[in-house]
Amino acid sequence: MNEMYLLMIPIGLVLLIIASKTAGIVRDVSPFAYPNARIMAKQGKIISKNTLGELSESKSLEEVVNILKETEYADYLNKFVGESFRVTDIERALNNHMANIYKEINTIIPDSVKPVFEVLLKRWDIENIIRTLRCLDAKKDPNDYIIGIGTFSDSQREQMAKSKSIEEVVMSITPEFEDVLNNVQGEELVVIENTLLSYYYRSLWRFLENSRDNNILLLKEYYGMIIDTTNILAALRLNSMEETGDIPRNFLPVTYSVPLEDLKSIASSEEVGIIISILAKTRYAGIFEEHMTEYEKTKNLAIFEQSLQDMVVSKGKDISIL
Helix, strand or coil: CHHHHHHHHHHHHHHHHHHHHHHHHHHHHHHHHHHHHHHHHHHCCCCCHHHHHHHHCCCCHHHHHHHHCCCCCHHHHHHHCCCCCCHHHHHHHHHHHHHHHHHHHHHHCCHHHHHHHHHHHHHHHHHHHHHHHHHHHHCCCHHHCCCCCCCCCHHHHHHHHCCCCHHHHHHHCCHHHHHHHHCCCCCCHHHHHHHHHHHHHHHHHHHHHHCCCHHHHHHHHHHHHHHHHHHHHHHHHHHCCCCCCCHHHHCCCCCCCCCHHHHHHHHHCCCHHHHHHHHCCCCCHHHHHHHHHHHHHHCCCHHHHHHHHHHHHHHHHHHHCC
């Protein structure tokens, strides 16, 4: 009896350790269980490949709308798209659907990941600023293009949409972006857009670099790949141009696994072999080895873009199930 009791002591200790570890895992994971279930339910409503195939074969915008009305976009299309089937109305309907998805996710995600979500939402603030400036330049109504996503309040977006000049746009937004825009007033629109996007990527990367949260560190790799692919494509685009101007200005203000010197070498190299040797050191080597001969003939970046995008999407899916 005593021997059995002594045997049970180490077994009990092992069970206590397992229980303690399990409780720790549950504490870490449980805040994500409900939002993950909600998001998985949303994923189940994503347009199927068959529906996408039907859309690609459509002969008119009316046909596109009718196909989409069989999906969860129906209510938004009914609200925003009239009998004229304007592209801007269809885009507005889809953007409003997306805005509501973002708002829903923002209400269910755990507090621990809200800071990074807040940073990511600023990308939509910048998108709305850019859309407003483009509308001012083209003399169009920004209300048809602004998306209800981001950190700006509804009243800020409404005020921005009423702007008649870049000065009024600056006055309608937060001090954070006001400081950025004040430095580029009077510049061409493309310069202003690049400045805003550069500011965003610097802010995002600074946040990811300084974070010690494991969940956010996973996002660092994902966004690092986005930065890599954006910069690589920019380098290849420059390589195919006769006039390149100030090469570094064409890249994002941050780099990940492909350093700036390598990007500059890709942009200025006259030999495909050098480009391949540079990219051979990266995780993207297989894509470029497979398609470089075809690209050399056509100089069509689309040959690489889809494969790189698929690679980034695959990484995002991998992260989502960790």
